[in-house]
Amino acid sequence: MRFFFAPLVFIGGVLCMKYSVVITEQFSGRIDFAEKYLGVGIGAGTYTWWKLFGLAMCILAVLWLFNLLPGGFGQTPPAVTPSAMIMQWLV
Numbered sequence: 001m002r003f004f005f006a007p008l009v010f011i012g013g014v015l016c017m018k019y020s021v022v023i024t025e026q027f028s029g030r031i032d033f034a035e036k037y038l039g040v041g042i043g044a045g046t047y048t049w050w051k052l053f054g055l056a057m058c059i060l061a062v063l064w065l066f067n068l069l070p071g072g073f074g075q076t077p078p079a080v081t082p083s084a085m086i087m088q089w090l091v
Contacts, residue, residue, distance in 0.1 A: 013057030020050035
């Protein structure tokens, strides 16, 4: 399933970075903590927040796609091999 959803998340991240101005003006408005900590003015604050959010989405999507996320998120269970089954029967 991750081979289908991870590229979609990556594309969503790229779109967040590309259309940060449109997202801010049309949907979210100014984000207070982003304006406070990332700066105020043109090209800072909320626009930077959306670019960082999109970058984080892209990084997480690539890590998820290649099954490199820590903590087992998206991990497939280990395969039970015939030799492992025989060892369980013997013990």
